[in-house]
Amino acid sequence: MKFGKTLLATTALLATSCLAQAETRVTYKSAKSTSSYYQMGVQIAEAMKAGTNGDIIVTVEESQGSVQNVMEVKGRGADYVFTTPPSLVSLAQGGKAMFKDKGHAKFADIRALFPIPSLTMHFVMSSKSGVTDFAGMEGKSVLLGKGSFGAREGAKYLKLFGLEDKIKLAEVEISNAVPALKNGQIDGFVTSGSWPAPNVVEAAASTDVHILSLSDDQIKQTKRTKLVIPAGTYAGQDTAVNTTSLPVVAFTTTAMDEATAYTLTKTFWEQKAKMGAGAPWWNGVNKELMSNIPGKLHAGAVKYYKEAGFELTENQM
Numbered sequence: 001m002k003f004g005k006t007l008l009a010t011t012a013l014l015a016t017s018c019l020a021q022a023e024t025r026v027t028y029k030s031a032k033s034t035s036s037y038y039q040m041g042v043q044i045a046e047a048m049k050a051g052t053n054g055d056i057i058v059t060v061e062e063s064q065g066s067v068q069n070v071m072e073v074k075g076r077g078a079d080y081v082f083t084t085p086p087s088l089v090s091l092a093q094g095g096k097a098m099f100k101d102k103g104h105a106k107f108a109d110i111r112a113l114f115p116i117p118s119l120t121m122h123f124v125m126s127s128k129s130g131v132t133d134f135a136g137m138e139g140k141s142v143l144l145g146k147g148s149f150g151a152r153e154g155a156k157y158l159k160l161f162g163l164e165d166k167i168k169l170a171e172v173e174i175s176n177a178v179p180a181l182k183n184g185q186i187d188g189f190v191t192s193g194s195w196p197a198p199n200v201v202e203a204a205a206s207t208d209v210h211i212l213s214l215s216d217d218q219i220k221q222t223k224r225t226k227l228v229i230p231a232g233t234y235a236g237q238d239t240a241v242n243t244t245s246l247p248v249v250a251f252t253t254t255a256m257d258e259a260t261a262y263t264l265t266k267t268f269w270e271q272k273a274k275m276g277a278g279a280p281w282w283n284g285v286n287k288e289l290m291s292n293i294p295g296k297l298h299a300g301a302v303k304y305y306k307e308a309g310f311e312l313t314e315n316q317m
Contacts, residue, residue, distance in 0.1 A: 023054065023055060023056075023057060024055060024056045024057070024079075024260055024263075025056075025057050025058075025059065025079060026048075026056060026057070026058045026059070026079050026080075026081055026260070026264070027058075027059050027061055027076075027079050027080055027081065028041050028044060028045060028058050028059065028060050028061065028081045028082070028083075028250075029061045029063050029069045029072065029080070029081070029082040029083070030060060030061070030062070030063055030069075030082075030083050031062070031063050031065070031066075031083070032062060032063070032064065032065075033062045036117075036193050036194055036197070036198065036281070037083060037116075037194075037248070038060065038062065039279070040116060040117065040194075040279075040281070040282075041058075041060040041083075042060055043275050043278070043279055043282075044058060044060075044116075044250075044268065044275075045057075045058035045059070045060050047267065047268070047271035047272075047274065047275055048264065048267055048268075048271075050271065050274075051267035051270055051271045052263060052267055055263070056260070056263060056264065056267070058081075063082075066083070066084035066085060066088050066248075067084075067088060067098055069082035069083060069084050070082070070084050070088055070089060070092045070099075070107070070110075071092075071102070073092075073104070073106050073107060073109075073110060073253060074104045074106055076253075077255055078253075078255040078256045078257065078260075079256070080252060080253065080255075080256075081113065081250055081251070081252045081256075081264070082250070082251055082252075083116060083248055083249065083250050083251070084248065084249070084251065085119075085246050085247060085248055085249070086112070086247055086249050086292060086293055086294055086295060087246075089107075089110050089251065089295060090294065090295065092107045092110070093107050093108060093110070093295075106253065109253040109254040109255065110251050110252075110253055110295075111251065111252060111253060111254055111256075111261075111295075111296050111297060111298035111299075111301070112249050112250070112251050112293045112295060112296065112297045112298065112301065112316075113249070113250045113251060113252055113261060113264055113265050113268070113297070113298055113301050114249070114250050114264075114265050114268045114269065114301065115247065115248070115249050115250075115285055115289035115290065115292060115293065116248050116249065116250055116285065117194030117195075117248065117281045117282065117284055117285055118194060118225070118227060118245035118246060118247050118248055118284070118289070118292070119149055119150075119192045119193075119194065119245060119246040119248060120192065120193065120194055120195045120197070120227055120229070120243060120244075120245045120284075121150065121153060121154070121157070121190070121192055121224075121243045121244050121245065122190065122191045122192070122193065122195075122197055122200050122211060122243065123137075123154070123157075123188065123190055123211065123212040123243075124181070124188055124189055124190070124191070124200055124203055124209050124210075124211055124212075125137070125140070125187060125188035125209065125210050125211075125212060126181055126184075126187055126188060126207060126208065126209055126210075127207075127208035127209060127210055128184070128187075128208070129187040129188060131187065131188065131210065131212070132210055132212070133212060133213075134157075134161045134163065134212060134214075134218070135161075137158075137163055137166075137167050137187075137188070137212075138163060138166045138167060139166070139167065139168070140167055140168065140187040140188060141167070141168040141169075141170050141185075141186045141187045141188075142167050142168065142169065142170060142186065142187060142188050142189065142190065143169075143170040143172050143174065143177050143180065143181075143186045143188070143189035143190065144169060144170075144174075144189075144190050145173070145174030145177075145189075145190070145191075146174075148174065148192065149192050149246065150174075150190055150191050150192030150193075151174070151190070153190075153192060153222075153224075153244075153246075154190035154192075156222070157218075157222060160218075160221045160222065161218060161221075170185070170186045170189075172185065172186060174189070174191065174199075177189040177191070177199055177203070178199055178202045178203045178206065181203055181207060181209070182203075182206055182207045189203075192246075194281040194284065195227075195229050195233060195281060195284055196233050196234060196280050196281060197281075200234055201234060201235075204234040204235040204236055204237065205235050208236060209234075209236065211229070211234065211237060211241050212241075213239075213240075213241045213242045213243065214242050214243055214244065215242075216242075219242065219243075219244055222244050224244035224245065224246065225244060225245050225246070225247060225292060226242065226243075226244060226245075227242075227243055227244060227245035228240050228241070228242055228243075229241040229243060247289065247292035247293075249292070249293055250268075252264075252298055254298070254299075256298065256300070257300070258298075258299050258300040258303065259300065260300065261298040261299065261300025261301050262300035262301065262303050262304050263300075264300075264301075265298075265300065265301040265304045265305070266304045266308075269304075269308065272285060287310060287311075290305075290310060290311075290312070290316075291313075293316060294315060295315065295316070296315065296316060296317070297312070297316045297317065302316070302317055
């Protein structure tokens, strides 16, 4: 009997060990815990667990930004997945801008997996302000916020379009943009949330707003990627809005094995529709966004894309 109990205990231990080995753990480095991108990370983690029956467990880590995510490649291993604009990966691999004199051999090993919702510029003005184009913003009170991509990009656009020093910059936190707009404290605000952006949804639902559309010439001036927000995305938005975006992609490195990269990529695309049902910003992710990935994809991702009939460029393979 004693031998039998020992045998059973050993068998149970081996079974547990096999299960533990079958489970793959991945770290997903996203953004600040208060951001939409952190929420996306949580949604991806849930989708991976559901789509692989628990074979892949994703742990979401808070980050202070995209530059940090890239820099951490230096000390991370095969389980590391992170999000950042592809342009930052190119800068890191070229040792330029914020990566000057901070280069590392591991930067050359960065590989893309799949696109996620882009940072999308929204210029939201109250209908009461009467502003329907950028020229009309002159003399109005506009909230840009501080420190964020949206704030920096918004300030850049205002300068490009000849509005620098011609508008009143509101001293209000971006988190208070909607109530400030509603009570007339500001005429408009700028945000870069992925569409549909939660704060723009809230603003459009609580007061009449107009989301400004950029002309093709203005989009060229910004040197950003054109993005069209479909009509009906926000309450009262009867026409499509032409704006700009900064593509964001989930990356890993060649340290990740091909099977894991393949499963992560395959599961992402297979679960995307379900994610979109609960969070509409996933509905803006489609095959067309693959063109926003200028560099190499992970070999495991390439395997999936070929099986699924995606058209890839030579650079991506």
